[in-house]
Amino acid sequence: MKIKWTNLILWVVGTELVGVLSVLISGGDFSGFYQQLNQPPLAPPGWLFPVVWSILYALMGISAYLILNSGDKRRRTALMLYGAQLLANSLWTPMFFGLRSLEGATAVVIAMLILITAMILSFYHISKAAAYLNIPYLLWTGFAAYLTIGLLVLQ
Structure with missing residues (x-):
């Protein structure tokens, strides 16, 4: 498969923008709020989250690009699952930091796990790499x- 670089970049940047918009919508005090909570064991420092999420969003964008360009007839369903998990993902930050709702x-995050698993299984039948x-x-x-x-239980 020949890589269409413009399309690939658009998928990666578009996915990254979902993360950025989620942060902007939440308008929360990320570092201060996170640090004031009783932390469960293995809780990483706050600065690690944007680094990891940036990498993960890029990988998601690449994987969606691979599915779109696969030509497989099942790609529409797979990309709908991609969109659903990305929507759920975009809700976590405003829920946690904006509304400060640990329950929400x-x-x-549980919905995300279900949707991500479904997306991966769907992608697997089209592109193992994706x-x-x-x-x-x-x-x-x-x-x-x-x-x-852990944060919910410890508060």
Whole structure:
């Protein structure tokens, strides 16, 4: 498959922008709010989150590009799952930091895990590479679920 660089860049930048918009919408005091919470074991420093999420959004964009350009008839359903998980993802930050709702953020992160798993399975049948690119995302979201639930329990 020949890479269409403009399209690939648009998918990556578009996915990154979802993360940026989520942060802007939340308008929260990220560092201060996160630091004042009782942290569960293994909680990383706040600066790590934007670094990891930037990488994960790029991998998501690349994977969606691979699915779109696969020519597979199942790509529409796969990309709908991609959109659904990305929408759920975009709700977590405003829920957690904007509304400061640990309960709401927990519900969102659980929905994310379900949708990401469904997306990866759908991607796998079309492009194994696209599916594998999302394994770090699933693992990090699992860790985020642990942290969110841990924060909820410890407050």
